[in-house]
Amino acid sequence: MARKAIVDRRKCAYCGACVAVCPADANELVETFLEIYDDRCTGCGICVKMCPMGALAMVEVE
Amino acid sequence: MYDVVVVGAGPAGSMAAKTAAEQGLNVLLVEKRQEIGTPVRCAEGISRESIEKFFEVDKKWIAAEVTGAKIYAPDKTEIVMSEEMAGNEVGYVLERKIFDRHVARLAAKAGAEVYVKTAMVDFERKDGKVKLKLRRLGEEWEVETKILIGADGVESKIGRKAGIIKTLKLNEVESCAQYLMAGLDIDENYTYFYLGREIAPGGYAWIFPKGNGSANVGIGVLPKMAEKTAKEYLDAFIEKEGIEGKIVEFVAGAVPVYGEIETAVTDNIMLAGDAAYHADPITGGGIANALSAGYYAGKVAAEAVQKNDFSASFLRRYDELWKNDFGKKLKRNKKLQLKFIDMDDALLNKLAGAIAGKNLREMSVAAIVKELLKAHPKLLWDLKDLF
Ligand SMILES: Cc1cc2nc3c(=O)[nH]c(=O)nc-3n(C[C@H](O)[C@H](O)[C@H](O)COP(=O)(O)OP(=O)(O)OC[C@H]3O[C@@H](n4cnc5c(N)ncnc54)[C@H](O)[C@@H]3O)c2cc1C
Ligand code: SF4
Ligand code: SF4
Numbered sequence: 001m002a003r004k005a006i007v008d009r010r011k012c013a014y015c016g017a018c019v020a021v022c023p024a025d026a027n028e029l030v031e032t033f034l035e036i037y038d039d040r041c042t043g044c045g046i047c048v049k050m051c052p053m054g055a056l057a058m059v060e061v062e
Numbered sequence: 063m064y065d066v067v068v069v070g071a072g073p074a075g076s077m078a079a080k081t082a083a084e085q086g087l088n089v090l091l092v093e094k095r096q097e098i099g100t101p102v103r104c105a106e107g108i109s110r111e112s113i114e115k116f117f118e119v120d121k122k123w124i125a126a127e128v129t130g131a132k133i134y135a136p137d138k139t140e141i142v143m144s145e146e147m148a149g150n151e152v153g154y155v156l157e158r159k160i161f162d163r164h165v166a167r168l169a170a171k172a173g174a175e176v177y178v179k180t181a182m183v184d185f186e187r188k189d190g191k192v193k194l195k196l197r198r199l200g201e202e203w204e205v206e207t208k209i210l211i212g213a214d215g216v217e218s219k220i221g222r223k224a225g226i227i228k229t230l231k232l233n234e235v236e237s238c239a240q241y242l243m244a245g246l247d248i249d250e251n252y253t254y255f256y257l258g259r260e261i262a263p264g265g266y267a268w269i270f271p272k273g274n275g276s277a278n279v280g281i282g283v284l285p286k287m288a289e290k291t292a293k294e295y296l297d298a299f300i301e302k303e304g305i306e307g308k309i310v311e312f313v314a315g316a317v318p319v320y321g322e323i324e325t326a327v328t329d330n331i332m333l334a335g336d337a338a339y340h341a342d343p344i345t346g347g348g349i350a351n352a353l354s355a356g357y358y359a360g361k362v363a364a365e366a367v368q369k370n371d372f373s374a375s376f377l378r379r380y381d382e383l384w385k386n387d388f389g390k391k392l393k394r395n396k397k398l399q400l401k402f403i404d405m406d407d408a409l410l411n412k413l414a415g416a417i418a419g420k421n422l423r424e425m426s427v428a429a430i431v432k433e434l435l436k437a438h439p440k441l442l443w444d445l446k447d448l449f
Contacts, residue, residue, distance in 0.1 A: 015103055016217035017237055017316035021285075023229045029217055031094050031181055049232055049285045052239045052292035052314040 003043030003058050007034050011055035018047035018056060064090050065367045066360075067194055067207040068174075069182045069220060071098045074335025074352035074359075075213030076165035077116070081360025082211075083172035087367055090205065091166065091174050092196060094181035099162030103315035104349070105240060105278045106156040107253055107270045109425075112350035113154055116357065123161035125272040128153045129251045131425055135414030136258030136407040143422040143429065144252075152425050153253065155270045155278070156349070185210060185220065190372065192330050208372055209363050210331045213356060216316045218337035224328050227339065233286035236265050236317045236346055239293040240280025241300075243307035248277060256299065257410055263287035264403045265346075267299045279305060282317060282346055284403060319343040321396030322389045326355075327377040334359045340384070344395040344402065344427055351388050358383035394448045395427065401445060413438060 005018075005027070016029045026040035027047065038061070048056045068079045071093035079091040106125065113119060129152060130144030145152050170176050177198065184195040192210045195202055212220030216235070221227040248254075250271040257266050264284025271277045281296040288295070292314070299305075320339035326332060334340070334355035341348030362380040366372050405413075416437035422429050431449050435442055 013312060013314035014101060015314035015316065016215065017235075017314065019217035019219075020235060020316045020318070021230050021232060025219070025222070028219075029094075031096065031179055046232060049288075050235070050237055050316070052237045052316075054291040054293065 001060050001062065003045070004038050004041045004061050005036050005043070005045070005047055005056055006059050007036055008055045008057070009033060011053050013053050013055070015052065017050050017052055021046050021050045063191065064088050064205060064207040066090070066209045066211060066363045067092060067192070067205060068211040068213055070213035070215055070335075070337070071166045071176070071178070072162060072213060072215055072335060072352060073165060073349050074337070074340075074356040075211065076162065076169045077353045077356030078211045078213055078334055078360040078363070079169035079174040079176075080165065080172050081357050082363045083169060083174040085360070085364035087364055089169070089174040090207070091169055091176045092180050092182055093166075093176070093178045096179040098166045098178060099159040102158050102311075102313055104158050104313070105268055105270050105280050106158050106272070107153060107347065108156060108349050109153055112353065116353055120164070123157045123164055124154050125157045126155040126250060128155065128253050128271065131253045131255060133255045133414070133430075134257065135411045136260065137411045139411060139414040139418045141414055141418055141422065141430070143425045145423065145425065155253075155272050157272075182214075182220075185223070187330055190330070208330065209366060211359050211363065212331060212333045212337045213335050213352075214337050216318055216336040218333065220331065221333045221337050224331050226326060226328050226331070226333055227323060230318055230320060230339075231286075233264075233284055234318065234320045235285070236282035236319055237285045237288065237292045238280060238282040238313075238315045238317060238346075239291070239296045240278055240313040241296070241309040242272065242276060242311035242313070243279050243305070244276045244310045246275050246277055246305065246307040248275075256303075258407050259287075260407060261299055261302070262295055263289070267296070269305075275307075276310070278313075279307075280313065284319075287403065317341050317346040317348060319346065319396075319399055322385070322392040325378065325381050326384065327374050327380055329374045330372045332359045332362065332377055332380050340388070340392070342395055343392065343399040354387050355384050358387070397448060398427070398431065398445065401442070409441075413441070
């Protein structure tokens with residue numbers, strides 16, 4: 001089990017705040033949406049605290 | 063091969079591309095959004111001076127002109143700042159959707175190539191130049207350049223990958239939410255600032271009028287101190303203040319409140335604007351410094367091409383220019399910000415009470431602090447050498 005960040009794309013405002021603070025370079029604002037790269041996400045939860053919209057959450061994955 | 067590739071068509075990038083192209087360089091400006099200037103991530107306030115330094119003002123991209131500012135302590139003590147002569151506007155509230163496009167268009171007019179809906183996905187420095195990987199509509203290709211200007215905003219990957227800047231920590235950045243509201247009943251001659259830990263921990267709330275009863279109503283909070291999301295703080299603020307209006311646009315974003323970085327360059331690369339944490343740590347304003355930094359980066363790029371020297375030691379000229387212009391202020395305002403975020407609501411009320419009713423003729427952070435130092439030298443003794 002590991003913790004990973006997930007984004008609710010219906011809440012995300014495409015603002016880049018989470019990208020600015022991710023220490024693992026695990027997220028990216030692609031041309032029109034936010035992408036999180038599971039293989040790089042360390043599960044630190046920093047982006048969740050940063051998100052102005054509450055669009056991010058941590059989940060347990062296999 | 064390009065002389066300069068600029069990544070990001072915000073104020074910093076477009077200004078850099080414009081300046082470099084005007085010096086006769088072969089310039090490419092790359093922007094991943096499909097429409098320059100949208101979505102807006104800004105409250106759009108800027109001093110008149112900062113705009114008029116670079117542009118002939120065009121009403122098309124000015125939403126409103128303001129003559130002063132009102133600042134509210136948590137207990138609603140009011141501090142008013144306004145220019146001596148009424149009717150002498152000191153600030154503009156821009157229409158950035160139009161302004162950002164205007165600056166990009168000036169860059170294009172000066173001869174820069176512009177690619178939109180095109181992301182820079184990777185880069186590599188090799189043999190004295192930079193190879194960039196670009197992506198548009200799913201297709202990837204490579205371009206080469208002598209100089210890369212990273213104007214890719216607060217989410218900058220260039221600065222981090224090149225090792226120029228470190229990732230922002232949760233006490234070095236503001237998390238922001240804002241509504242454009244219509245149908246408001248406000249005096250549109252002023253901008254409004256609301257302070258207090260309860261309202262906006264580590265930040266403030268603002269109302270910037272945009273004309274015809276509309277305004278940017280927003281908030282910035284320091285995530286390290288915040289207990290809920292910026293949007294929740296904003297909704298609570300609007301409710302508490304009884305602000306009535308219709309929400310016609312939604313904005314979210316981040317502003318670096320880092321202070322001055324050591325250097326914004328490395329071999330072949332310069333960073334400008336939010337990418338270099340150039341926004342002001344106390345006000346969060348970043349347009350003015352982004353424009354200036356872009357201008358200096360464009361100038362130094364031209365010198366570097368002329369000398370055929372793209373080394374970090376040559377590009378340090380750019381550091382000198384932006385630091386001379388606003389580096390000291392970033393450093394000073396960072397100290398002030400650290401002091402400010404430590405203040406609880408009782409202290410803010412006390413300080414505001416000490417200078418309320420004073421006629422502050424200059425609209426600046428320095429003017430307030432100088433007045434506070436007169437009123438409460440002991441409380442702020444460690445700031446006295448800064449002002
Ligand atoms: C809510 C809020 C309110 C604000 N209010 C004010 C204010 O009232 N006054 C003020 O002066 N400042 C304000 N600011 C700050 C101001 O918006 C920024 O300082 C300013 O936009 C910085 O300009 P820039 O050119 O450096 O970056 P940006 O304007 O952020 O531009 C960066 C550009 O780079 C693009 N980009 C990023 N990565 C890539 C890539 N890999 N490939 C291609 N393109 C890329 C982005 O899409 C973006 O268009 C506010 C900020 C926020 C969030
Ligand atoms: S910080 Fe939140 S709203 Fe902004 S891009 Fe990330 S997930 Fe979306
Ligand atoms: S949880 Fe940490 S590593 Fe994962 S995306 Fe968020 S900030 Fe990056």
